[in-house]
Amino acid sequence: MTDRPGPPLAFRPPMTPALVVRRAVLEQNLAAMQALCDAAGVKLRAHGKMHKCSTLGRRQVELGAVGLCCQTVGEAEVYAAAGVGDLLVTSPPAPWGAARIAAIAKGGVKIAVVADDAGQIDRLSAAAVAADTIVGLVVDIDLGTHRTGVPPEDVLALVRHANAAPGLLYRGVQAYLGHLQHLTDLDQRRAACEVTRQRLGGLVGELTEAGLAPQLVTGGGTGTYAADLASGVFNEIQAGSYAFMDVEYEDCPSPDGGPWAFASSLFLAATVVSARHKTHVVCDAGLKAHSVDGPPARIAAGAPQGARWRPMGDEHGAIFHPALTQALKSGGDFDRAVTATDADEAIPWPADAPQVGDLVWLQPGHIDPTVNLHDALFVVDELGGVEVWPIDARRTARV
Structure with missing residues (x-):
């Protein structure tokens, strides 16, 4: 997509804070990845860890995904209960x-699980035999x-150990290249x-020569999808972030060398709750609303161009005005710089700063852990219709 909706x-x-999805862009993203996979003759197994939302997972399957990936047992339980039949x-x-x-x-869902040592395989085998089922x-x-x-x-x-284990059906191999997804040097x-x-x-x-040809060769992701689809080795890819996108991915070149085929469809809406300083206003989106393990959230709307969001505690975030960030840098000490700027009559209050009650829209820096902090997605269509989709796969597992 060349534009940035x-x-x-x-x-x-x-x-607020609330996660809001622009439905038309989401649908474009889903259709684009499915079309790329179909054209390459490679199955898409969309990764449910990114959105943790069974409604969205079912939509991905409706559009052609063979099933969903799960990173946790809890996700698998939720997606199975929601009717996703291949996990x-x-x-x-x-x-x-x-x-x-x-x-x-045992409940009739086709489910597979990865393992990387013999002990894991033995435990899964024993559990499958005890339940009189096949995993x-x-x-x-x-x-x-x-x-x-x-x-x-x-x-x-x-693989030989897995193939011989009762109760298990050897399906293939997984090779997820997580360390390559965000390399900013595209040639590298x-x-x-x-x-x-x-x-x-x-x-x-x-494996094929040994009579153990893998039915599944699965892996890949949003950051490497072009190479994954063209590899001739992967017959299934596990892309996830393409549905929403985030700052971390958008700051990397698209893997095909052109504009990204996907655009930001998810935004974090925050309300300004205090405007007592010239340098910044304070909104209600802090560490409990946005994960800071990746790049900071990018301001998409509601504040002057160049304004920056930074967390100011569990419940609060600051929106720093672009014209006054230099005053903060040159002041050294944050408290002293803010106090001095507020007291300096030669520095006017920014006329374009957000006011108390205004919405500021943020693009998450890293989607997966940010989504995991919320209970629901507000999915908005172009006519203003709204659906609430629960983020129902957040839990680890039933107790």
Whole structure:
């Protein structure tokens, strides 16, 4: 998309902070990724960890996704209960999760789970046998992220172990390249994708020669989708962030070298609750509304161009006026700089600063953990209609 559609300014949420989705842009994003996958002959298994919303997950399946990825057992339970019939748990579960996963399979859902050691496989096998059901097993391979996954040299042995385990159906392998998703140097990202493609292709060949050809070769993501789809190795990709997008992704080049095929569809609406200083106003979106593990939220509307949001505690965020940020930098001490600026009669109060009660619209810096802080999405169509979609897969698991 060459344009950058903004938030639905005509909509005022009933409370703030609130996550608001522009439905038309969301639908464009979903259709664009599905079309790219269809054209490449690769299945899309949309990653449900990003949105944790069963309504959105079902919509992705309606548009052609083969199913959903889940990062947690709790997500899998929610998506299964919501009617999503094909699930892949993309992180090795804790020991307590084996029985829960077997229960999902017993309920008629096609579910697979990744594992990266023999003990995990044995626990899943025992749980599946005890529940008199079949659970799919995907061997997780580490090709550089170093988070989970078996080293390449140990893949064949672990696949053999999985293939022999009662109650389990060996489905294939996973190679998620999380360490490549946000590389800002596109040439470096592409080169790294090619190296991992060759290594993964070699492993698939080795398994095939051993009579253990993987049905699934799954992985990839929004930041590497072009290379993933063109690899000739992946037959399923696990993209997630494409549906909403965020600052972290938009600050990286699109993997195909052109404009991003997806645009920001989700925004965080905040209300100005205090305007006592020339340098900044204070809104009700702080650390409990926006995760700060990635780049700061970007102001999309409601404040002068160049204004910046920064957290000021659990419940509060500051919107710093662009004309006065230099005063804060040169003052050294924040308290002293704000006090001096307020007292300086030569510095006028900014006429274009947001006022108490005004909405400020933020684009999240990192979507996944930000969405996880909220209970619902307000989904707004172009005519002003609103639906509330619960973020119902936030929980870890039932107790």
